[in-house]
Amino acid sequence: MPVVARSLSVLDAFGDGVPSLRLSAIAARTGLPAPTTLRLVRELVAWGGLERQADGSYRLGTRLWVLGNRAPCPQRLRDAVGLPILHAATGHSAHVAVADTAGALVIGESGGLVPDGTLLPWHATAAGLVLLAWADDDVRASALAAPARLTPYTVTAPGLLTERLRRIRHGEVAVSREEWRPGRTHVAVAVPGPHGRPAGALALAGRTAIPPGAVAALRRTAAAAGAVLARH
Amino acid sequence: MPVVARSLSVLDAFGDGVPSLRLSAIAARTGLPAPTTLRLVRELVAWGGLERQADGSYRLGTRLWVLGNRAPCPQRLRDAVGLPILHAATGHSAHVAVADTAGALVIGESGGLVPDGTLLPWHATAAGLVLLAWADDDVRASALAAPARLTPYTVTAPGLLTERLRRIRHGEVAVSREEWRPGRTHVAVAVPGPHGRPAGALALAGRTAIPPGAVAALRRTAAAAGAVLARH
DNA sequence: TCACTCCTTTCACGTCGTGGAACTCGCGCC
């Protein structure tokens, strides 16, 4: 592995949401020797991508946060969707999510039921299922390998999940009825993106079933957002 | 410069808010030769920190956004401050900002007057002045070199600005009366951070003057937030 | 005091990054 990729894999070591890591933990996660890890970590600290804490452990730095906020793609996706409008039109809480390594990451919301920054599990949420349906094979395989039972209604049988993903790929709306949180129903569809893959998932959340009219509005909004994104 | 620092400087080339850059522009901004730039850019694209667009130009990638959102420090700062409470207590729109390269970046707000993600100019906003007062010498020098006149009330004389920064360093509250936007008054104080530097700036925004009582509440909130941050 | 772990420094080795030169492609201009 080249040096640059190694240094970036150090950042990836923080990818699953751990707030801080010690040097040995980073070395273990990346598989790099300790001295090499130390050198890379120091360069990242000098840049601001990592910060050293008082106890010697490291955490992701502000520089990374600032730069990440500049990334135009999730911004454009969120803006293209017009969440407050969808929220007002359907009367349901709306959110957009993009594929992250460990699940579907909520990058924007309106209505308050699914806060910004939430990491939704692949197999138990509507947005997660939509993104998983088009994810890389290895991601899908690991997601289906050991699906956690989060509520009594969580579907965990790999065969059933694979069938759901197949239907979603054929255009069916993804539904999660209390599979993630009790008393919460989600529906989601893909926002069309480049290369035939979704740019993200657009979802509605409610305390009860989502009526067909709201689903239709969701579909229209997702299609419109995809069209907006397509013309740069 | 070592390889890792070079690759990170490529990311920094996008730091001032440009949505996309061509290869030659990145090479020009970083001062790297074209072949070297190409190699680094390709590694960053492979990782996901950059994305190549249809026209061949590059933009910051989703991976960077996702990782940046995981950075605990701005999250903790925003959470520690309790913006909605400050907003409710003072009746004024409140926001928190951290130092970015080109100004003060709003990382959280309540009240709607200063939207999240806004880049506030150093010299014409209260939060900008607070952060500039403790910024590195070279940042301060470049900020004071050519302060833009944004309204008829913008203070642009380097001598006056230096004097204001001196007072702010001595604990005085930073005030901007219509220096950034007509009809907007800001006041800001530092949220104490490690090494005697501010972790960020906490500010109130209003359409009229901010009363002394609100400023006192602002001071108390900033001090309390600094204390929360100090005990990890 | 010893044993252990984690972090850090050192240094000889050789891999891997380097960037000038050269090639290709697309575009605009005469």
Add this chain to the structure above:
DNA sequence: GGCGCGAGTTCCACGACGTGAAAGGAGTGA
């Protein structure tokens, strides 16, 4: 069409720089 120019890309010999085992601190618990 021919020519010139700039941007992006490939190639490759040179040597700087990254590498990681080994050894040296520093802190902690027994």
